[in-house]
Amino acid sequence: MAQDKEFEIVREFEVDATPEEVWTAITEGTGGYLWPMQPPEPRVGGAAAFGSTVTAWDPPHHLTIRSEDVGFPTQSANQLEHTVEPRDGGRAWVRYVHSGIFTDDWDNQYDGASRHTDFYLHTLREYLVHFAPRPVAFATVDGPAASAVPEGLEPAARALGLTAETAVGERVTVRGPHGRPVEAVLDHRDAYFIGLRTDDALVRFFGRGHWGAPLGISVHDFAPDADAKENGAAWQEWLDGAYA
The missing domain is CATH 3.30.530 (Alpha-D-Glucose-1,6-Bisphosphate; Chain A, domain 4)
Incomplete structure (x- = not known):
């Protein structure tokens, strides 16, 4: 029997890019490391990709996007949060939190989401260091x-x-x-x-x-x-x- 259960995946890293460059990547340049997505409307309450809503908007430091209607049979809520801070030498520190509710097959869903998170964030760093902001x-x-x-x-x-x-x-x-x-x-x-x-x-x-x-x-x-x-x-x- 399916049972709703919350999940949270938290990652932190530094990257050789400014907070402004990170912000541009996660809002406008997702095709460079994920896939092309509709940029979020620049305000709290604004529309974002896949029918989600902006719940925090403080460029270039804090972005949260949440959906209560994910459209997947194994997930009922999804939230992506980025916190970005400057570091010495023009670098940025990023805290990424992916959370929500899985409704079935929790262990398998969590394992897949966690491992994909690591690879996507690695690709984000590769994009920022080697290619941003080139069109893709x-x-x-x-x-x-x-x-x-x-x-x-x-x-x-x-x-x-x-x-x-x-x-x-x-x-x-x-x-x-x-x-x-x-x-x-x-x-x-x-x-x-x-x-x-x-x-x-x-x-x-x-x-x-x-x-x-x-x-x-x-x-x-x-x-x-x-x-x-x-x-x-x-x-x-x-x-x-x-x-x-």
């Missing part, structure tokens, strides 16, 4: 049903040409769409996610098979001539081939 062409694709297993990330790693010895921080040459070599830094890797940073893009691999969903790829391309539709088609072909 965003694409996302999903793998086949065969990738919806706990070990579903492994075929993608092999298709890229990564080995068990490839360490985070290494410069690598991976096999991209159409067999083309892609020069990148392996900026993140664990059993759940892979992150690649090229000179012009962030490419993220989500091993969602741990939570019963197909593997996903998001491409955040900051090149001046980037084509989101073309990127999506190319990586979809690559992804289908990785699991053929």
Whole structure:
């Protein structure tokens, strides 16, 4: 029987960006590290993405957005809160709190949300340090049903040409769409996610098979001539081939 239960995921970090740069990213630049979203209306009570409402608005220091009608069968409330403060050297300190109510499958839902939070916030820092405020062409694709297993990330790693010895921080040459070599830094890797940073893009691999969903790829391309539709088609072909 489903039972409502609150959750809270809290993270704190510093980043080589000013509070104003962080604020711009979380309000206007979400395509650079999450996905493009409707910017929140700049006032308490204003409308925000996915039917949510702004409940705190104090630029560039405090932003809270809440929804009581999430639209997911396993969640009935969702709140995202950012607190941003300046630090020496033009840096910023960020406290991020994701809270709400899960209505079913609490442990699995919490594990997925917690691990995704860490990866998304890592990608936010990569975006702020290397690419903000450049415009982004965003694409996302999903793998086949065969990738919806706990070990579903492994075929993608092999298709890229990564080995068990490839360490985070290494410069690598991976096999991209159409067999083309892609020069990148392996900026993140664990059993759940892979992150690649090229000179012009962030490419993220989500091993969602741990939570019963197909593997996903998001491409955040900051090149001046980037084509989101073309990127999506190319990586979809690559992804289908990785699991053929």
